[in-house]
Amino acid sequence: MATLEATQRQAFRRQLLRWFDRYARDLPWRHTSDPYSIWVSEIMLQQTQVVTVERYYHRFLDRFPDVQSLASASEEDVLLLWEGLGYYRRARSMHRAAKQIVELFDGRFPNKFSDVRSLPGIGKYTAGAILSIALDQRHPILEANTIRLFSRLLGYRGDPLDREGQQLLWQFADQILPRKKVGRFNQALMEVGSLVCLPHDPQCHACPVRGTCKAFESGLQATIPSHKKKISYESLHEAAVIVRRGNKVLLRRCRSDERWAGLWDFPRFEITSKGAANRQSELRRKTEELTGIDISLAQNITTIKHGVTRYRITLECYAARYVAHKHRQRRSTQKWVSWSALSDYPLSVTGRKISRLKGPIFATQQPKS
């Protein structure tokens, strides 16, 4: 079992906190002990860098300053403030959790670990972070920065993400945790991880805890932690169809089993056909399958390249006109929306890019029938 002696633990804590006071600091924009605010920031920070979160955080707290206001908002409004942050399930879970807090905890953010952990979107890390940072409760944390830091401190050469690695690192996180100033300590760990114990070029000369680092001792800091599994990227060829009817366009809401669940999007699907005529019939057929609407000849407006998770997507954007309904869909699933009203609907980044193409789309000619 990897561990530190009691005296080493004391030295480690002292050096870490001294460094934190001297070179780093609390995230300056969330100086607060309000668990709700810490919660919001921690959810936004999941798999997202600090600089990206800051603006979103202020706007979100401005609009939803407490659990009540969040719980009584519409999911649409919550997602609008989340637009561009990605991983939209976080926003939907947080919205659901806010309702649960109103129902079960009288609108007060819970202060018991098991209660916090039971809320949707809150795992072991987030529960520990909220309660240690906001209320100084003694809970360990383990996330990207501390996984890397602890792996090197312990000289752990296995995969820190598998079950054995996770068990070891959580156990270590718990062992080195002090009894007081737990929130500061946890923040300091993450700051050392993000500012000093860098993934590729660790700044060991500037590290306050290199004295207790096995990787540094053996010169293995470049090879620990063991590299992650390589992502196998897949190319996708898709089309988005902007269906115009008068001065409105067709939007559909992404289902829970689709990417961008809960967001709105222009009808969109994979395309495989070659040649202009085949492409037209494919666009017409798939638009009808998806929306129940028959369209005119489609004009290619532009092509957008973007990546989503492990997919590299080439998205061809087409403008077409409404011809007829083959069958109807619910209004909660599909809507005709004026161009200016697109700003009221949460869209993916590509959807929002398309919404900036009003000129080219409305300049398309009415095809002769």
Add this chain to the structure above:
DNA sequence: CAGGCGTGGTA
């Protein structure tokens, strides 16, 4: 439990 989920920044 391995894979899915978004986007932007950096080398």
Add this chain to the structure above:
DNA sequence: TTACCAAGCCT
């Protein structure tokens, strides 16, 4: 341009 990475969680 491509590959890697980021204060994880859920199924």
